[in-house]
Amino acid sequence: MTMGLLDHLPALPVLLPSATAILLLLLGDHGGGEHNLHKRVLSSRVSIISALIGLVIAIQLFLQAADGNLMVYRMGEWPAPFGIVLVVDRLAAMLILLTSLVALPVLLYASGGWDGQGRYFHALFQFQLMGLNGAFATGDLFNLFVFFEVLLIASYVLMMHGLGRERLRVGVHYVVLNLAASALFLIGVALLYALTGTLNMADLALRVPLVEGPDAVVLQVAALTLLVVFGFKAALVPLSAWLPATYAASSAPVAALFAIMTKVGVYAIWRVHGVIFGAGAGPSANLVEPLLLPLAVATSVLAVLGALAAQTLPRLVAWLTVASVGTLLMALALFEAPAWSAAMYYMAHSTLTGAGLFLLIELVAAQRGEVGSRIEPSSPVAQPALLGLMLLLAAASSIGLPPLPGFIGKLMLLQASSDHAQAVMVWSVVLLVGFVTLLGLARAGSTLFWHVRSDLPSGASGASAPLVAATGILLALSVAMSVFAAPLQRYTQAAAAQLLDRGAYADAVLGEQGGAAARTTRPYTGATGAKP
Amino acid sequence: MMPSMEFLVATGIGWIAACGIWLILRGRTFPVVLGLTVLGYAVNVFIFAMGRLWSNAPPIIGSGGQQIADPLPQALVLTAIVIGFATTGFVIELALRSRHESDTDHVDGKPDDGSEPRA
Numbered sequence: 001m002t003m004g005l006l007d008h009l010p011a012l013p014v015l016l017p018s019a020t021a022i023l024l025l026l027l028g029d030h031g032g033g034e035h036n037l038h039k040r041v042l043s044s045r046v047s048i049i050s051a052l053i054g055l056v057i058a059i060q061l062f063l064q065a066a067d068g069n070l071m072v073y074r075m076g077e078w079p080a081p082f083g084i085v086l087v088v089d090r091l092a093a094m095l096i097l098l099t100s101l102v103a104l105p106v107l108l109y110a111s112g113g114w115d116g117q118g119r120y121f122h123a124l125f126q127f128q129l130m131g132l133n134g135a136f137a138t139g140d141l142f143n144l145f146v147f148f149e150v151l152l153i154a155s156y157v158l159m160m161h162g163l164g165r166e167r168l169r170v171g172v173h174y175v176v177l178n179l180a181a182s183a184l185f186l187i188g189v190a191l192l193y194a195l196t197g198t199l200n201m202a203d204l205a206l207r208v209p210l211v212e213g214p215d216a217v218v219l220q221v222a223a224l225t226l227l228v229v230f231g232f233k234a235a236l237v238p239l240s241a242w243l244p245a246t247y248a249a250s251s252a253p254v255a256a257l258f259a260i261m262t263k264v265g266v267y268a269i270w271r272v273h274g275v276i277f278g279a280g281a282g283p284s285a286n287l288v289e290p291l292l293l294p295l296a297v298a299t300s301v302l303a304v305l306g307a308l309a310a311q312t313l314p315r316l317v318a319w320l321t322v323a324s325v326g327t328l329l330m331a332l333a334l335f336e337a338p339a340w341s342a343a344m345y346y347m348a349h350s351t352l353t354g355a356g357l358f359l360l361i362e363l364v365a366a367q368r369g370e371v372g373s374r375i376e377p378s379s380p381v382a383q384p385a386l387l388g389l390m391l392l393l394a395a396a397s398s399i400g401l402p403p404l405p406g407f408i409g410k411l412m413l414l415q416a417s418s419d420h421a422q423a424v425m426v427w428s429v430v431l432l433v434g435f436v437t438l439l440g441l442a443r444a445g446s447t448l449f450w451h452v453r454s455d456l457p458s459g460a461s462g463a464s465a466p467l468v469a470a471t472g473i474l475l476a477l478s479v480a481m482s483v484f485a486a487p488l489q490r491y492t493q494a495a496a497a498q499l500l501d502r503g504a505y506a507d508a509v510l511g512e513q514g515g516a517a518a519r520t521t522r523p524y525t526g527a528t529g530a531k532p
Numbered sequence: 533m534m535p536s537m538e539f540l541v542a543t544g545i546g547w548i549a550a551c552g553i554w555l556i557l558r559g560r561t562f563p564v565v566l567g568l569t570v571l572g573y574a575v576n577v578f579i580f581a582m583g584r585l586w587s588n589a590p591p592i593i594g595s596g597g598q599q600i601a602d603p604l605p606q607a608l609v610l611t612a613i614v615i616g617f618a619t620t621g622f623v624i625e626l627a628l629r630s631r632h633e634s635d636t637d638h639v640d641g642k643p644d645d646g647s648e649p650r651a
Contacts, residue, residue, distance in 0.1 A: 153618065153619065153622065165634055168626070169634065172626060173639070175623055176564055176623070180571070183575045189608075190582040191582065194584075
């Protein structure tokens, strides 16, 4: 069978960064310094061009997915569920596009100097993109584990990019916690396999409803083990304390890229607990529904309190990232198409705004002399009007003021939850969190720009144009989400409906086995584990 | 009566996992790295056992309705071992680097005399 390049489209978001990363490793990188400058410029150009091509591929995927195509790519033409499949539906295509949209400005920003603070920044950045895209595209749970590891190993090194005592101290915690979580991931996946005999997501969705009796209890233990793992990655309470420390210690471009990494955890909860263990899962239906909403509420509330208590700008923004995850998971926990549509819109907005904020606060901190990123009065910044306006824009969007996308996302969520049993709780928490975010950001903003001490030597120069432009692109993209809110909302509504349609997903992935009516055999049934 | 194979393997995995968790909770980086490795072993055997414990079964489909050992968990274990090996290598290097930078092998960077970490 001959295949055109377009047939390979779902694999390209994984292959392109991996090939680029290998090329960058071959090019070599010996860190900063003048003698190495031309090599670093070459690396950053290769990396940016690759990210541009990646963006074109992601847009193409997004357009195809928008037409309702469920793109299934069988690795090595092995039929599912025996081989590994990549499945790009509307949600996956949207997140791959979002990854590209965050990656490109962040790369531009990092090329302004950060990439010379250590070795192989660009190669590791591309490996991280490979892991992110792979995790979004894969249709197989063990493959998801592999891509998790790819993105995590890249993130371990990226997190410590620039080194220093504080980064290493926090880095040890980050790595050890993630390795322990990976062990739990493997236990959960192995248990799922033991009870269903498959790890293909479409096949799992067909077999989980068939598991009954004592087996179903063990199966639910497996699913809840996975909730611990994904909840840890997404920074769900009580597993959220690592995130502010880690993101605040990372360099600005790395923290901005990590803004999308927490979303991988949310995405995995969506696929596994929202769909596979969702409404159609027989005895295990809506398994996490009673857990997820209270935990998401607690995540949001604790995170805004953390934002109020933050003494440095990176910690403030990192806590706001956690708060947005809480809001997102609240929407997910309602288990309804309109709420999921709101969650997707809010996810895109919070990622872009969060990444923009991480870059912006470094620009601000760089102009504040000795005080740096601490939220204390300092000498006036060199570009108060420009940076102040950008911060105002990003802050207003995080808080949820109209007409910015944060407002539209929260409004969609409030509307979706209005006839839900927990509507009162969702409404009050979303509005309260918005208000406390306003307090936190107003306090930080007024200290930064108004509460200046003219007695301190200023001497700060303005940020260079490329850095401001890179930050501006991210914030402009977030504003564009408001301008194109109607078509985006149509897309997210269709994406939510597509997620809930387990039959169509099974038809696309398991077409050769009979689609939704497929009766692939479970290898082990009964107490003795005997063959059927 | 002989204890069953399943009982022996299950208690063995449980014991190794418990040792691993105990080591991870220690305050120095070396026991923590060791704990992660030991926990990794327990998880690998666990994955392997999830394909059920067969004796005298061929590794892949034989003739007739014979029982076969499930090859998939074995493939999963191989992947998990490779990834575990890579991450262990990384975490050892990281622990050494951290020891070098902070002059202590405490996981929170606390100096050996018990005072607070230097800024």
